[in-house]
Amino acid sequence: MRKIFVIGIGVGDPDHVTIQAIKALNQVDVFFIPDKGTEKAALRDLRTTICERFIENADYRTIDVDIPQRATTGGYLAGVDQWHGRLADIYGRLFEHELEEGEVGGILVWGDPAIYDSTLRILKRVRAKGLALDFQVIPGISSVQVLAAKHCIALNRIGESVLLTTGRNLADGFPSEFGSVVVLLDGAQAFASLGEPDLDIFWGAYLGTEDEILISGKLADVKDEIEAVRRRAREQHGWIMDTYLLRKSDPDR
Ligand SMILES: C[S@@+](CC[C@H](N)C(=O)[O-])C[C@H]1O[C@@H](n2cnc3c(N)ncnc32)[C@H](O)[C@@H]1O
Known part of the structure; x- marks a missing residue:
């Protein structure tokens, strides 16, 4: 039986790696490192930093996994399903050929494996x-x-619920039945087109890294600034990851 550790490594700050993760890292014989091309090279470097900093015995092996592009034609869900099928084939072949029976593989997952990540499904x-x-x-x-x-905020207001969603879903409109809405995977700045007049936004890019940027305020007041800062940062670094929380404005803020 082959064993795979799926290890959440945080989103940029090596100090966020947990003791449990360090223990698992030190049991791994082979790391499978997804290679998503030049745009994500900075993220791959952070994974490498974590291995070098926390693994005591450096006799582990590292295998790069070529990640194919997802087809953008056809329906979104069908495209994702087909892409996951190809990824399952790729990982399956690599596990069979690169991992001996009884050895331990490791996949380092950005942030937490339970949040908008498909490693477990694959x-x-x-x-x-x-x-x-x-x-x-x-x-x-x-x-x-x-x-x-x-x-320095709690995700929820007292007794209210929180929705985790994507920019693609937010583009359909602000889901006002939720007290607070956290948006990931928004390459199109869906917040800028919302019709809701009275929202606060808490935005962060490159969170946990030395390039971190934070902006907060009334959406109407800061959305142009966020768009401009985001555009400049993306040009400067060649990639960006940003996340934000939206909620109805707090009269006591
Ligand atoms: C595929 S999801 C992975 C989420 C990850 N599993 C997590 O727990 O944060 C990628 C999205 O997470 C968010 N994200 C990941 N790392 C980030 C960072 N360092 N700063 C801001 N947002 C980040 C962005 O919204 C990005 O589009």
């Missing part, structure tokens, strides 16, 4: 194809938690 597909695989999840600190911590 591993379940690998297992469904017949490869005997045991996997264990090590939770990590998510961009959502870092966003709240850096803005």
Whole structure:
């Protein structure tokens, strides 16, 4: 039986790696490192930093995993399903050829594996194809938690609920039945087109890294600034990851 640790490593600050993650890192024989091309090279470097800093015995192996592009034609869900099928084939082949029976593999997941990450879905597909695989999840600190911590806010207001969603979903309008809405994966700045007149935004980019940027305020007052800052930062670094929380303006703020 091959074992895979799926290890949440936080979103940029190596100090956010947990003791449980460090223990798991030190049991891994082979790390499978997704290579998503030049745009994400900075993220790959952070994963490498974590291995070098926390692993005591450097005799582990590292295998780069070529991640194919997801088809953008056809329906979104069908495209994702087909892409996950290809990824399951790629990972399955690599586990069979690069990991001996009884060895331990490691996949380092950005943030927490439970939040907008498909590693666990893909591993379940690998297992469904017949490869005997045991996997264990090590939770990590998510961009959502870092966003709240850096803005010194709680995600929820008292007794209210919180929605985690994507920019793609927010483009359909602000879901006002939720007290607070945390938005990830928004490449199109959906916040800028919202019709709601009275929202606060807490925005963060490169959270946990030395390039971190934080902006907060009334959405109407700061949305142009966020768009301009975001555009400049993306040009400067060649990539950006940003997350934000929206909620109805607090009269006592
Ligand atoms: C594929 S999801 C992965 C989320 C990750 N599993 C987590 O727990 O944060 C990628 C999205 O997470 C958010 N994100 C990840 N790292 C971030 C960071 N350092 N700063 C701001 N947002 C980040 C962005 O919204 C990005 O589009």
